[in-house]
Amino acid sequence: MKLHHVLLLIPALALASCGGSEKPSPAENGETPETPEIDLAVGAEYYAITCTPCHGATGMGDGVASEALVPKPRDLTNKEWQASVDDEYLRKIIQYGGAAVGKQPTMPPNPVLGSQPEVLASLIAHVRQMAK
């Protein structure tokens, strides 16, 4: 190993050794969590409970509360829209809400998902499979 490699390792080791329980979770420090386990049933259940009132059961934007929303949530089944956004965008708007991505705050944040990366990833997978 060359000397500059050793020098680069020192701060990395120091960080690793003092991380302990204070290390923020990947979702908290803004990184995409490493391959959280995806369970489509878990994603579908979270969606049904939390998202359906506004987005509708199938993502068409026709939930019971959608009438009152300006603008209305778009049709999440639209293939062109699906292709235009990456998973990182979906993660951000779902976890932090519309305002975090320059959209309306009527799209609420889901802070609880910050500590449940596998539920968040499963929910995103559920939204992805809505594409028609």
Ligand code: HEC
């Ligand atoms: C209180 C109503 C409400 C709830 C609950 C809600 N949303 Fe939304 N959502 C909205 C509205 C309104 C918009 C559109 C905001 C805009 O276009 O400025 C939106 C936008 C979005 C978008 C972005 C679409 C785009 O135009 O880029 C996604 C993705 C999304 N919501 C997913 C979800 C998911 C997943 C859930 C459940 C965890 C959820 N929403 C819960 C109202 C809601």
